[in-house]
Amino acid sequence: MPRKYRNYFTAAEIARAFDVPVDKVESVAGKKVYLNQIGDVREAVLNVHLKWIGDNFTVDERNRLMEFEPDNIDPLHVFYGITILLDPDTGEGIVPLDDVIHGYNIYKYQYDNGYWD
DSSP, rough: OOOSOEEEEEHHHHHHHHSOOHHHHHHHHHTTTEEHHHHHHHHHHHHHOOTTTTTEEEHHHHHHHOOOOOTTTTTTTTTTTTOOOOOOOOOOOOOOOOHHHHHHHHHHHOOOOSSSO
């Protein structure tokens, strides 16, 4: 049975999340950034190593990826009740990748089959 989800984000989506030009992401990862490459791409394009975040997203990255407006964050309340982890070095909020993917499917594709495997 084929899966109904992608196992990647596009370079444009990751560029939006990281607030960098698309060509910068494409030069590192090509047109697709697979889920297990997010941390490495972040390190390459932002020139920063965040050891605690891995392939997850910061709250700000998630907001840019989802194209949330500053005054209307999460209008469908998809992210209410999730556990936001705190980076012990920076104190920045980290949204687990599974929660980002789940919310992305709901907002972008109106598709909710639970979490991606």
